[in-house]
Amino acid sequence: MFKFLKEVVGGSGTGLRDLPYNIGEPYPSAWGSWLHHRGTSKDDGSPVSIFSLSGTNAQDGHLAAGRNGVKRLRTVRHPNILSFLHSTEIETFDGGSSKVTIYIVTEPVMPLSDKIQELGLEGTQRDEYYAWGLLQIAKAVSFLNNDCKLVHGNVCLASVVVTPTLDWKLHAFDVLSEFDGSNETSSTQMLQYAWLVATQYKSTELAKSDWAVIKKSPPWAIDSWGMGCLIYELFSHLKLSKTEDLRNTASIPKSLLPDYQRLLSSTPSRRLNTSKLIENSEYFQNKLVDTIHFMEILSLKDSVEKDTFFRKLPNLAEQLPRQIVLKKLLPLLASALEFGSAAAPALTALLKMGSWLSAEEFRVKVLPTIIKLFASNDRAVRVSLLQHIEQFGESLSAQAVDEQVYPHVATGFSDTSAFLRELTLKSMLVLAPKLSQRTLSGSLLKHLSKLQVDEEAAIRTNTTILLGNIASYLNEGTRKRVLINAFTVRALRDTFAPARGAGIMALCATSSNYDINEIATRILPNVVVLTIDPDSDVRSKAFQAIDQFLQMAKQHYEKTNMAETTGGASDGSSSIPGNASLLGWAMSSLTLKGKPSDHAPVASVSSSALTPTSSNASSGMLNDRSLILNLIF
Incomplete structure (x- = not known):
C-alpha cells in the first residue's frame, strides 16, 4: 500500500520548500479538479x-479520489501510461482555515488538446498522427481491462497527455478500480468515485449505477464507451457536451x-474490446504507424528487412509529419544506431532528418x-560515416575530433581495404583543421608518410x-621539415604520372612556405627534370611551375638590387607572393585510368573513373592566397 509523505507546516505554502521540484506556470486545461503545471527538478533542471x-x-471527497489516483498511477506501469516520479501531500494553514494539497510529479507532458493546437496538423498527416495516438491509448486501455482487470472509468480527451516525443499517454486514475464480477468490493469501489465522471461521458449502465448489469458485462465495456467519447472529441474538435452528440458521426473517418459504432453499442456485452480495435x-x-512500429520492434527484424527499410526511410521521412519525424523517429533512430540494432544505411536517414534541425539541436x-x-x-558503419563526413564534420568540436573521433578514424589508414584507406585519407580534409599540432605532427603525418608509398597509385x-591542402594547418617548423621532402623526394619521383603531377601542383600551392634558397637548390632542380617527362600533362605542369618559381626568384633579385642601390640592407628573404591552385582529388583508388583496383570495396558503392587533375588547375595561381579544393568523385 502506498504511504504518503505528509507534512504539516505553519504559514501558507511553506511546505513546498521541501518539494525537490520547482512548480511553474499551469496549462490552461487539465482533467477534473486537478491543475497541471510545468515544472523542473531542483537537482538537474530536467523538465x-x-x-x-x-x-x-x-476528508474532502476529491482528495480521497486523488489519493486513489496517486496509488494507482504509482503501481500501474505501461509504456502508454503516464510515468510516475514523486508525490507528496501538504497541509497548510492560513489564519483559522487549512488547505490540503496533493502533488504528483510525472514525466514532462502536455494536455492533448493543447498539443493538437500547437502542432496544427491537417489532412493526411493529421489523420496519421491521430491514428498513432489512438493506437497508443487503445493499448493502454486494453492493458488495464484485459491484463490487469482494471477499469479506468473516464477515458476522454482530457485524460490523455502528450510527451516531448509526441507519444500519447493515459492518466487521470482517480476513478480507476478493480473489476471482478464475482467480487462485491469492485462495485462498491467503482460506485464510490463514479460521481467524478461527468454525465455526458457515462455509458447508460454507469449513468444509472446499474451495477447488476455492469457486473455481467465484460471488463472493457465502460472503457470502450470512453474510447468512443475520445474519438468523437478528437475528430469533432469539440468537448462532448451531452451523450446524444456521440450520434453525430460526420467528422469520424470512414x-x-x-x-466507433461498435465501441458505443447500447448493449455493454456487444461493445468492441480495445484489443480487437488494435488488431482489426x-x-x-498507415505509413506513420507502420514506420514507428517497425522501429520499435527493430531488434526482431532480420538484416535484409532492416537494410530494405533504412534505404527507403530517407524518402519516407519526407512524407511524414515533420515534427513527429524529429521528435519521435529521430530519437528512435539515434538510439538504434547507438546500440547496434540499426544497419549502416540508417546513418543516411539520421543525417537526412538531422538536416531539418537547427545547428544547436543537431549538436545536441x-x-x-x-x-x-x-x-x-x-x-x-565506418565506411558510411566517412562517406558522409562532410555533412556533419563542421559541427564537430576540435576537442571531440582530437580525442574521440580521430583515434578511431586513424585505424583506417592501415586497413587492408584500399577503399577504406582512401576514405580515411579524404576525411582528413574535414578533420585535419580541428586536430592539435601534437596529433598532426605526431600521428597524422606519420600515416601520410606511409600512404605516400602505398601500393595503390591513386x-x-x-x-x-x-x-x-593541409599545409597551412602545420606549424612552420613542421612545414620546413616535411613538405619539400614529401613533394620532391617522393611525389616527383613516383612511377605514376598523376602522382608526379600532384607533386608539382602541391609545390605550387604551398610556394609561400619556401625561401629563395629552397626554391633555387631543392625545388627548381627537381621540377626541371620533369620538363622531359613521358607524360604530357606532367610536362605541362612542370613548365607552369618553373614559370612560377622563376618569377619568384626574379622578384627576389629585383628586391635585392633595389636594396643595394638605395644602400639598405637586405634580409636575404624573397617577397614570395601568395598563390592558389585547384587541388582536387586526382582519382579514386577503385579505378586507375580504367584499370580496376586489386582491392574490392568493402561495401557496394557507385563509382566511376575519375579525371586526373588537369593542367588548367594552376591557372591564375598568383591571384588568391586560399587553397580551393575540388573533390572529384
Whole structure:
C-alpha cells in the first residue's frame, strides 16, 4: 500500500520548500479538479509535469479520489501510461482555515488538446498522427481491462497527455478500480468515485449505477464507451457536451466509423474490446504507424528487412509529419544506431532528418550518436560515416575530433581495404583543421608518410594532394621539415604520372612556405627534370611551375638590387607572393585510368573513373592566397 509523505507546516505554502521540484506556470486545461503545471527538478533542471489537487480538509471527497489516483498511477506501469516520479501531500494553514494539497510529479507532458493546437496538423498527416495516438491509448486501455482487470472509468480527451516525443499517454486514475464480477468490493469501489465522471461521458449502465448489469458485462465495456467519447472529441474538435452528440458521426473517418459504432453499442456485452480495435481496424494501417512500429520492434527484424527499410526511410521521412519525424523517429533512430540494432544505411536517414534541425539541436540530438559510432567495429558503419563526413564534420568540436573521433578514424589508414584507406585519407580534409599540432605532427603525418608509398597509385597521389591542402594547418617548423621532402623526394619521383603531377601542383600551392634558397637548390632542380617527362600533362605542369618559381626568384633579385642601390640592407628573404591552385582529388583508388583496383570495396558503392587533375588547375595561381579544393568523385 502506498504511504504518503505528509507534512504539516505553519504559514501558507511553506511546505513546498521541501518539494525537490520547482512548480511553474499551469496549462490552461487539465482533467477534473486537478491543475497541471510545468515544472523542473531542483537537482538537474530536467523538465517534469506537476499535478496538484486541493481541498479544504483531509476528508474532502476529491482528495480521497486523488489519493486513489496517486496509488494507482504509482503501481500501474505501461509504456502508454503516464510515468510516475514523486508525490507528496501538504497541509497548510492560513489564519483559522487549512488547505490540503496533493502533488504528483510525472514525466514532462502536455494536455492533448493543447498539443493538437500547437502542432496544427491537417489532412493526411493529421489523420496519421491521430491514428498513432489512438493506437497508443487503445493499448493502454486494453492493458488495464484485459491484463490487469482494471477499469479506468473516464477515458476522454482530457485524460490523455502528450510527451516531448509526441507519444500519447493515459492518466487521470482517480476513478480507476478493480473489476471482478464475482467480487462485491469492485462495485462498491467503482460506485464510490463514479460521481467524478461527468454525465455526458457515462455509458447508460454507469449513468444509472446499474451495477447488476455492469457486473455481467465484460471488463472493457465502460472503457470502450470512453474510447468512443475520445474519438468523437478528437475528430469533432469539440468537448462532448451531452451523450446524444456521440450520434453525430460526420467528422469520424470512414475507415474508423464501424469500430466507433461498435465501441458505443447500447448493449455493454456487444461493445468492441480495445484489443480487437488494435488488431482489426483498417484505420491504423498507415505509413506513420507502420514506420514507428517497425522501429520499435527493430531488434526482431532480420538484416535484409532492416537494410530494405533504412534505404527507403530517407524518402519516407519526407512524407511524414515533420515534427513527429524529429521528435519521435529521430530519437528512435539515434538510439538504434547507438546500440547496434540499426544497419549502416540508417546513418543516411539520421543525417537526412538531422538536416531539418537547427545547428544547436543537431549538436545536441545527433552529434553524440555520430561520435559514438566512430568507435564501432562494423566496417560498413565506418565506411558510411566517412562517406558522409562532410555533412556533419563542421559541427564537430576540435576537442571531440582530437580525442574521440580521430583515434578511431586513424585505424583506417592501415586497413587492408584500399577503399577504406582512401576514405580515411579524404576525411582528413574535414578533420585535419580541428586536430592539435601534437596529433598532426605526431600521428597524422606519420600515416601520410606511409600512404605516400602505398601500393595503390591513386592513394599515393591523393596523399600528396591532401598534404598540399593541409599545409597551412602545420606549424612552420613542421612545414620546413616535411613538405619539400614529401613533394620532391617522393611525389616527383613516383612511377605514376598523376602522382608526379600532384607533386608539382602541391609545390605550387604551398610556394609561400619556401625561401629563395629552397626554391633555387631543392625545388627548381627537381621540377626541371620533369620538363622531359613521358607524360604530357606532367610536362605541362612542370613548365607552369618553373614559370612560377622563376618569377619568384626574379622578384627576389629585383628586391635585392633595389636594396643595394638605395644602400639598405637586405634580409636575404624573397617577397614570395601568395598563390592558389585547384587541388582536387586526382582519382579514386577503385579505378586507375580504367584499370580496376586489386582491392574490392568493402561495401557496394557507385563509382566511376575519375579525371586526373588537369593542367588548367594552376591557372591564375598568383591571384588568391586560399587553397580551393575540388573533390572529384
